[in-house]
Amino acid sequence: MAEYEPQRIEAKWQRVWEEKGVFRAIDGDSGRPKYYVLEMLPYPSGTLHMGHMRNYTIGDAVARYKRMCGYNVLHPMGWDAFGLPAENAAIKAGIHPREWTNTNIREFRRVLRRFGFSYDWQREISTCEPEYYRWNQWFFLRMLEMGIAFRKKSKVNWCPECATVLANEQVIDGFCWRHETTRVEMKELEQWFLRITQYSDELLADMAQLRNGWPERVLLMQENWIGKSRGARVNFSVDGTRLGIEVFTTRIDTIYGASALVIAAGHAKMNDLLEGVRGRAAMDAQIKSMLQRSTKAADIATAEKEGFFTGCFAVNPFSGEKVPVWVGNFVLAEYGTGAVMCVPAHDQRDYEFAKKYDLAIKVVVQPVAGQPLRAERMNQAYTDYGNLVDSGRYSQLSSEQAIEKMAADAESAGFGHAETTYRLKDWGVSRQRYWGTPIPVVHCAKDGIVPVPDEQLPVRLPENVSITGLGQSPLASVPAWLNTTCPKCGGPARRETDTMDTFVDSSWYFYRYTDPHNSSAAFDKGKVAYWFQIDQYVGGITHAILHLLYSRFFCKVMRDLKLVGHDEPIARLFTQGMVQKGGVAMSKSRGNVVGAIDMADKYGCDTGRLYTLFAAPPEKDLEWSEQGIEGSARFLNRVFRLVDKYGARLKNVSLEVGGSSDGSPTVKEKLLVRRLHQTLKRVTEDFDTRWHFNTSIALIMELVNELMAQEPLDRDISPAALKGVFEGLVLMLSPMAPHIAEELWAMLGNSDGIYTQKWPRYSAELAREEQIEIPVQINGKVRARIMVEAGLSEDKLKQQAMNDPHLASLVAGKQIVKVVVVPNKLVNIVVR
RNA sequence: GCGGAAGUGGCGGAAUUGGCAGACGCGCCAGCCUUAGGAGCUGGUGGCCGAAAGGCCGUAGGGGUUCGAGUCCCUUCUUCCGCACCA
Numbered sequence: 001m002a003e004y005e006p007q008r009i010e011a012k013w014q015r016v017w018e019e020k021g022v023f024r025a026i027d028g029d030s031g032r033p034k035y036y037v038l039e040m041l042p043y044p045s046g047t048l049h050m051g052h053m054r055n056y057t058i059g060d061a062v063a064r065y066k067r068m069c070g071y072n073v074l075h076p077m078g079w080d081a082f083g084l085p086a087e088n089a090a091i092k093a094g095i096h097p098r099e100w101t102n103t104n105i106r107e108f109r110r111v112l113r114r115f116g117f118s119y120d121w122q123r124e125i126s127t128c129e130p131e132y133y134r135w136n137q138w139f140f141l142r143m144l145e146m147g148i149a150f151r152k153k154s155k156v157n158w159c160p161e162c163a164t165v166l167a168n169e170q171v172i173d174g175f176c177w178r179h180e181t182t183r184v185e186m187k188e189l190e191q192w193f194l195r196i197t198q199y200s201d202e203l204l205a206d207m208a209q210l211r212n213g214w215p216e217r218v219l220l221m222q223e224n225w226i227g228k229s230r231g232a233r234v235n236f237s238v239d240g241t242r243l244g245i246e247v248f249t250t251r252i253d254t255i256y257g258a259s260a261l262v263i264a265a266g267h268a269k270m271n272d273l274l275e276g277v278r279g280r281a282a283m284d285a286q287i288k289s290m291l292q293r294s295t296k297a298a299d300i301a302t303a304e305k306e307g308f309f310t311g312c313f314a315v316n317p318f319s320g321e322k323v324p325v326w327v328g329n330f331v332l333a334e335y336g337t338g339a340v341m342c343v344p345a346h347d348q349r350d351y352e353f354a355k356k357y358d359l360a361i362k363v364v365v366q367p368v369a370g371q372p373l374r375a376e377r378m379n380q381a382y383t384d385y386g387n388l389v390d391s392g393r394y395s396q397l398s399s400e401q402a403i404e405k406m407a408a409d410a411e412s413a414g415f416g417h418a419e420t421t422y423r424l425k426d427w428g429v430s431r432q433r434y435w436g437t438p439i440p441v442v443h444c445a446k447d448g449i450v451p452v453p454d455e456q457l458p459v460r461l462p463e464n465v466s467i468t469g470l471g472q473s474p475l476a477s478v479p480a481w482l483n484t485t486c487p488k489c490g491g492p493a494r495r496e497t498d499t500m501d502t503f504v505d506s507s508w509y510f511y512r513y514t515d516p517h518n519s520s521a522a523f524d525k526g527k528v529a530y531w532f533q534i535d536q537y538v539g540g541i542t543h544a545i546l547h548l549l550y551s552r553f554f555c556k557v558m559r560d561l562k563l564v565g566h567d568e569p570i571a572r573l574f575t576q577g578m579v580q581k582g583g584v585a586m587s588k589s590r591g592n593v594v595g596a597i598d599m600a601d602k603y604g605c606d607t608g609r610l611y612t613l614f615a616a617p618p619e620k621d622l623e624w625s626e627q628g629i630e631g632s633a634r635f636l637n638r639v640f641r642l643v644d645k646y647g648a649r650l651k652n653v654s655l656e657v658g659g660s661s662d663g664s665p666t667v668k669e670k671l672l673v674r675r676l677h678q679t680l681k682r683v684t685e686d687f688d689t690r691w692h693f694n695t696s697i698a699l700i701m702e703l704v705n706e707l708m709a710q711e712p713l714d715r716d717i718s719p720a721a722l723k724g725v726f727e728g729l730v731l732m733l734s735p736m737a738p739h740i741a742e743e744l745w746a747m748l749g750n751s752d753g754i755y756t757q758k759w760p761r762y763s764a765e766l767a768r769e770e771q772i773e774i775p776v777q778i779n780g781k782v783r784a785r786i787m788v789e790a791g792l793s794e795d796k797l798k799q800q801a802m803n804d805p806h807l808a809s810l811v812a813g814k815q816i817v818k819v820v821v822v823p824n825k826l827v828n829i830v831v832r
Numbered sequence: 833g834c835g836g837a838a839g840u841g842g843c844g845g846a847a848u849u850g851g852c853a854g855a856c857g858c859g860c861c862a863g864c865c866u867u868a869g870g871a872g873c874u875g876g877u878g879g880c881c882g883a884a885a886g887g888c889c890g891u892a893g894g895g896g897u898u899c900g901a902g903u904c905c906c907u908u909c910u911u912c913c914g915c916a917c918c919a
Contacts (some may be wrong), residue, residue, distance in 0.1 A: 081856095155879095172875095216836075216837095217835090217836055217837070217913080220835070220836065220914080221836090221913095221915080224835075224914075224915055224916095225914095225915080226833095227915090227918065229918065229919085231919080246917080248918090248919065250918090250919065252917080264919095328917090329917085330917040330919095331917080331919080332917075332918070332919085334918095335918050335919075336918070336919060339919090340919045341919080342919095343919095348833080348917095349917055349919075350919085352917095353917095373884070421918080423915095423918060446881060452866070455898095473853090541913085541914090542856095544914080545914095589898075600837075614844095614845095614856085614857070615844060615845080615857085615858095616844065616877095617845085618843070619913095620838095620845095622844085622859055623843090623844070625843085625844070625858070627843095627857095627858055627859070628843095628844070628857075628858060630858080631856095631857050632857085632860055632872085634857095634872095635857085637871095637872095638872095641872090648914060682848090685848080687847090689848080692846095692848085694845070694846085694856085694857095695845095695846065695848090696846095696854085697856080697857090698845090698846070698855065698856035698857075699855090699856080700856095701855095701856055701857075702855075702856065705856090708873095738885080773852090774852095775851085775852045777851090777852085777899085777900075779899075779900090780898095780899065780900045781850095781900095782852055785852080788855055817899085819899090820851090820900075821900050822851060825851055826849080826851055826852070826900090828900060829899090830899050830900095
């Protein structure tokens with residue numbers, strides 16, 4: 001009797017798969033449909049734990065299933081290898097970032113291989129290699145030509161801990177995304193940006209293409225992030241000066257109700273406005289304290305509204321009314337125009353501000369129905385649309401009509417116009433760090449900023465750099481690298497010392513997998529055309545806005561460069577839940593990780609895979625349970641023992657998979673074959689539509705339970721029938737627990753591996769039950785069950801139910817009002 | 833505050849189209865086997881009443897539609913996630 005030894009079996013089959021190259025994707029194979037399934041590439045740092053493994057296991061199960069269904073599957077893996085931790089390690093331990101990174105990559109590769117994921121390893125990429133980042137530089141130069149990459153002096157988010165600039169997307173509630181306790185500061189710097197805002201509308205509109213394949217909430221988060229808002233700009237002139245202050249409003253229809261103009265503390269015209277105003281010094285002090293306080297978003301939102309009157313008045317261009325100009329802490333300098341009109345009756349924030357500082361509350365929009373509003377009776381703002389009152393010649397228009405007409409009138413009168421604003425800002429990509437892609441431009445005293453010519457790419461990172469984490473970009477301290485000649489005039493020039501945000505690397509990496517070794521282009525257009533779009537992307541929800549938005553943006557740039565023919569790179573996205581322990585996501589810093597290798601050593605990777613798929617549906621968070629994984633281990637052991645017990649007897653039996661034996665099948669044969677096909681049907685459906693692997697596994701467990709219940713399996717069942725059932729079982733298990741499946745397949749006498757096998761087709765005929773149990777209800781409560789022939793007509797089913805003696809006695813003496821019959825499902829007798 | 837997702841036994845979860853609530857697994861209980869078990873096998877396991885047959889209750893709370901509701905509608909509550917003074 002053999003014993004299930006997962007480690008031995010797993011190593012053995014991994015070797016076979018490797019030797020036969022069974023996971024290789026074939027470029028341009030026209031005989032089979034293509035399927036590109038991808039898991040988000042990991043950042044090689046720390047240890048791989050079961051949270052990572054869950055992600056890869058889901059992708060792998062799908063890849064293997066699709067391969068069995070006859071697809072030419074592209075399932076690659078690579079490394080997001082540039083980034084800060086490598087540099088920090090260099091500072092701390094004196095290891096070169098490249099060495100640190102490559103050591104981690106080796107470890108990650110070892111773990112992923114240990115789990116037997118069906119990657120085409122020949123396509124492996126690592127973003128820190130010049131062969132890869134060279135194309136980051138190439139794309140950057142194209143974007144420079146297109147005007148999408150540009151330089152501007154701007155206030156940037158600066159993390160003192162990272163000693164570098166952060167993108168808006170990397171600032172979380174005013175703190176660094178890597179350092180939860182480090183407050184992000186604002187600094188004025190010359191920076192490189194990518195003009196993602198040029199695609200704002202398209203990024204929004206093309207979500208229509210993603211509606212069917214992406215989770216609703218990811219699209220929603222992106223939509224909110226882009227934050228499109230239609231409204232109008234209106235210029236208020238400051239009384240007694242030549243100064244104008246523009247406001248942005250989505251509710252121009254309420255402008256007659258404006259009782260103040262409120263500007264942000266950081267408003268660009270603050271200095272001009274306060275010029276010569278009395279009490280200036282006190283105001284400056286207040287402004288300063290307001291500017292310092294803008295920190296954590298959640299605090300800001302709940303903070304008490306504060307402000308002060310500037311002593312200036314502005315003229316409402318519609319009404320000619322003079323309104324006081326205030327500075328308010330609730331107005332954002334970065335959004336819209338940094339100034340708002342304060343309409344207390346129709347905006348809740350304005351209402352609170354007005355209440356505190358005793359500003360006039362003037363109702364100018366009345367609800368269409370119900371009691372008319374009266375300012376003195378209001379205890380909150382009325383923010384819905386309605387009909388205008390006390391609004392000059394616009395009175396009686398509806399809000400909708402007024403919004404359109406007033407914007408048009410403002411435009412023809414020259415003091416405003418309709419405008420759309422976005423929350424999305426251009427993507428700052430400059431980083432004052434070493435371990436990233438050098439930005440391929442030089443600074444020449446004569447010619448200014450000059451792009452490095454394509455043929456001089458890649459601009460390689462110098463290897464001998466002292467990294468201190470202090471001060472300027474580390475690249476500035478390598479004179480041999482820094483000093484170069486200007487490609488234009490040949491004179492002395494200095495290289496750009498900023499490197500690119502690593503999100504640039506991951507914005508297009510999945511294209512490189514289609515052509516990973518191309519040294520003359522980022523990729524061959526034909527290969528991308530063959531493999532794209534990505535049919536299925538699998539990853540965590542954490543990247544809902546950063547990576548997934550940047551990737552969409554890059555795709556559109558590539559399309560405009562005529563490199564790709566599609567608008568969106570990813571047809572379907574699946575966001576799997578996190579693996580938690582103690583109610584929180586596994587992470588090294590929390591110290592609650594369950595190591596992947598530990599699991600493989602203790603139970604075998606098949607058990608680890610099976611458990612992560614079984615414990616919860618893949619989109620849900622999963623709480624790791626040591627007892628749970630024991631259960632999965634027990635199950636695989638049971639299957640192994642069962643096949644082992646009868647395998648020898650079945651080895652030399654030949655058959656059609658899942659077929660029945662000749663002649664008249666026994667009751668046991670019919671039952672087991674039927675169960676197999678019923679299971680097959682539902683497991684196939686789970687793979688094709690829902691990805692609820694937990695129910696698939698439950699069904700397979702039920703099949704195994706039935707087999708055990710029917711023991712002994714060498715009596716009343718032909719070897720061929722039994723072998724057919726066993727083989728079907730093993731094939732179904734193979735995408736989820738591939739190693740043990742191969743072993744069992746071999747134990748059943750097959751010399752060709754499962755990797756040569758097609759996914760079994762179920763037969764509706766064989767799956768059909770002959771006799772089924774029908775619950776019979778009386779007034780909706782189950783009172784009896786009757787066994788009837790399957791597929792019985794409505795009339796006959798009703799008749800059989802009514803003829804049942806037990807039911808007849810229950811119904812006796814009552815009036816039958818109605819009988820509801822659902823063929824093959826149930827009967828409900830309604831009595832009075 | 834806005835937006836979204838969710839709420840089912842002791843636990844993870846199942847119920848795919850409105851049709852037997854609790855599949856499957858964990859845990860627990862009892863038994864068998866064993867020198868031994870963190871192994872294996874068999875049976876039981878939502879609550880209440882009952883010796884049993886059986887009955888009643890039960891999917892966060894309340895209401896509704898329906899022959900029939902975990903599923904649909906209204907409403908309240910709770911939890912989690914995202915955004916957050918976005919004008």
